Amino acid sequence: MYEQLFSPTVQHTLDLVGIFVFAISGALLAVRKNFDVFGIAVLAEVTALGGGLFRDLVIGAVPPAAFTDLGYFLTPLLATVLVFFLHPHVERLQTGVNIFDAAGLGLFCVAGTTKAYDYGLGLTASACLGLTTAVGGGVLRDVLANEVPSLLRWDRDLYAVPAIVGSAMVALCIRYEALTPLTSGLAVVTAFVLRLLALRFHWRAPRAWNRRSTVVEGTDPAEAASRKATA
Amino acid sequence: MYEQLFSPTVQHTLDLVGIFVFAISGALLAVRKNFDVFGIAVLAEVTALGGGLFRDLVIGAVPPAAFTDLGYFLTPLLATVLVFFLHPHVERLQTGVNIFDAAGLGLFCVAGTTKAYDYGLGLTASACLGLTTAVGGGVLRDVLANEVPSLLRWDRDLYAVPAIVGSAMVALCIRYEALTPLTSGLAVVTAFVLRLLALRFHWRAPRAWNRRSTVVEGTDPAEAASRKATA
Amino acid sequence: MYEQLFSPTVQHTLDLVGIFVFAISGALLAVRKNFDVFGIAVLAEVTALGGGLFRDLVIGAVPPAAFTDLGYFLTPLLATVLVFFLHPHVERLQTGVNIFDAAGLGLFCVAGTTKAYDYGLGLTASACLGLTTAVGGGVLRDVLANEVPSLLRWDRDLYAVPAIVGSAMVALCIRYEALTPLTSGLAVVTAFVLRLLALRFHWRAPRAWNRRSTVVEGTDPAEAASRKATA
Numbered sequence: 221m222y223e224q225l226f227s228p229t230v231q232h233t234l235d236l237v238g239i240f241v242f243a244i245s246g247a248l249l250a251v252r253k254n255f256d257v258f259g260i261a262v263l264a265e266v267t268a269l270g271g272g273l274f275r276d277l278v279i280g281a282v283p284p285a286a287f288t289d290l291g292y293f294l295t296p297l298l299a300t301v302l303v304f305f306l307h308p309h310v311e312r313l314q315t316g317v318n319i320f321d322a323a324g325l326g327l328f329c330v331a332g333t334t335k336a337y338d339y340g341l342g343l344t345a346s347a348c349l350g351l352t353t354a355v356g357g358g359v360l361r362d363v364l365a366n367e368v369p370s371l372l373r374w375d376r377d378l379y380a381v382p383a384i385v386g387s388a389m390v391a392l393c394i395r396y397e398a399l400t401p402l403t404s405g406l407a408v409v410t411a412f413v414l415r416l417l418a419l420r421f422h423w424r425a426p427r428a429w430n431r432r433s434t435v436v437e438g439t440d441p442a443e444a445a446s447r448k449a450t451a
Numbered sequence: 452m453y454e455q456l457f458s459p460t461v462q463h464t465l466d467l468v469g470i471f472v473f474a475i476s477g478a479l480l481a482v483r484k485n486f487d488v489f490g491i492a493v494l495a496e497v498t499a500l501g502g503g504l505f506r507d508l509v510i511g512a513v514p515p516a517a518f519t520d521l522g523y524f525l526t527p528l529l530a531t532v533l534v535f536f537l538h539p540h541v542e543r544l545q546t547g548v549n550i551f552d553a554a555g556l557g558l559f560c561v562a563g564t565t566k567a568y569d570y571g572l573g574l575t576a577s578a579c580l581g582l583t584t585a586v587g588g589g590v591l592r593d594v595l596a597n598e599v600p601s602l603l604r605w606d607r608d609l610y611a612v613p614a615i616v617g618s619a620m621v622a623l624c625i626r627y628e629a630l631t632p633l634t635s636g637l638a639v640v641t642a643f644v645l646r647l648l649a650l651r652f653h654w655r656a657p658r659a660w661n662r663r664s665t666v667v668e669g670t671d672p673a674e675a676a677s678r679k680a681t682a
Numbered sequence: 683m684y685e686q687l688f689s690p691t692v693q694h695t696l697d698l699v700g701i702f703v704f705a706i707s708g709a710l711l712a713v714r715k716n717f718d719v720f721g722i723a724v725l726a727e728v729t730a731l732g733g734g735l736f737r738d739l740v741i742g743a744v745p746p747a748a749f750t751d752l753g754y755f756l757t758p759l760l761a762t763v764l765v766f767f768l769h770p771h772v773e774r775l776q777t778g779v780n781i782f783d784a785a786g787l788g789l790f791c792v793a794g795t796t797k798a799y800d801y802g803l804g805l806t807a808s809a810c811l812g813l814t815t816a817v818g819g820g821v822l823r824d825v826l827a828n829e830v831p832s833l834l835r836w837d838r839d840l841y842a843v844p845a846i847v848g849s850a851m852v853a854l855c856i857r858y859e860a861l862t863p864l865t866s867g868l869a870v871v872t873a874f875v876l877r878l879l880a881l882r883f884h885w886r887a888p889r890a891w892n893r894r895s896t897v898v899e900g901t902d903p904a905e906a907a908s909r910k911a912t913a
Binding site (some may be wrong): 252253255262283288290365 | 509576577579605
């Protein structure tokens, strides 16, 4: 039973922090997409809880934590209220949001991997679900906003790799029976720092070799269309 | 065990009515998007059954009702046939479709909340799943049709609020042990009437305060692109 | 217990072949959309495993096979590596890819129907889930790539019908207690050949009658926008 590596209160607080920062990122995208206040709330909830919800459905932990813990449900609503009234200020704090989002990434990939293993999945599958927990909410957010998921786009700084490294560290620690609050925290910090470095130095992943330009550069067809139009 | 507030036959008939009207809305969007007959059937099924399917997966009611009740599966196919042959007439009856869709919204949010509570979820989570049951199918419909979900758009008349009110009424009735066929029916009617009023008077939800126009007005990038192009 | 119609090794090999060819189709779309290497891997995994994952969640087979069988997880990564380095060659082999994809379609609709029936679903629901297993991954692929699912588009050669026929054959065989490796293989081959014929002769499904052109022809709004722009 690895899930309770930290004391329940510490773990729960960390979860809520991760949920809050992911909700902020969802709410901000909703404002940019011109959604109304309910759209903002929906995108905040989905971004914050989507990854964990998918993990819980896969491992059979129903009803998922997103629907049993009232704090999980209310935290994104708090983020919605904040963004609704203060979003220019929140956006100005983009660096702050990025840092918190990186923290959420680290926390979620570690917590997701541990919980999946506790439910009897293999090490590879657990690491894979840890990654999904961390990035799934953001993918759902982008799908609902009708955008190409930023996770998949080559012109975004590395996001999956830090989560993969964090999840893999947890899986390796479990494999060698070395998962303690310390090593667990180390995995969180590693994913967190890697993500910050990726942001700072604009690390990107390579695209396929010998890529011929079969689509226009911008990947976003609407952008491309408007570019053609103004050309 | 609140699920059977009405006699099974009445409840089942109401469910099928809700499924039918939601399927019509899915099928009509498919026609507008120029899909073929299978695309129409898929969108009809997804719109009608998607919300309940998600609820059943979350509460662990597997296999979901969508796959165990043949009537649930066949009703959207009936809607597909109707729309396939008669869609100009159906579209001309848009007001009728809107009224039925509002009825579906009311029926689904009440049935969803009650079923979720029966499966052991808390009151807030049950109301939340009731809302999801009512609006989930429409969101899936729009995602599959590659459009911004109309639930999230500020330029659509209120859709979530009537369902939230209906779900909350059911949750409050359960809380105070006052859930009877009468109060249950009252919640359906309240959501139904609120939705009709929203349509009639074009009630809309506010967007974020101090919104700077970071995206062009139309929210739909393609529209925006074409507007730029013709400007 | 119909699932093991073939010897376990044969069945497993067939599954892996189906997963591999679906993964190739996902990876190729990712390259065309200009995704980075992680985007290619994600789209390969989702395309290959998405349909079966959905089926397993619906029938309550958790954790789904996608997360318990390491080969299921690794095969799409192999496809990713191949497409990453060799994609111009793979694309040149488009006919080959189409043939394999048709084989995957046949294998998945039969395996999906059989597995759903083994988990206690009715015949119609089983056939329906067999269809979903076969086409679900491709729909998820297109949704993640922010495109209109090619399954729904009228200007694509028939894809659902061969899978429907294959699934229905299996359901009928079960109904008349005639499901053997032979009839099962016959269903696979029928779906496979029908799909190849659809590709060869560009069979398409009809769109709704009396269709008025409420959207511009291209169905893709961005294309349409750019066409307007250049007009």
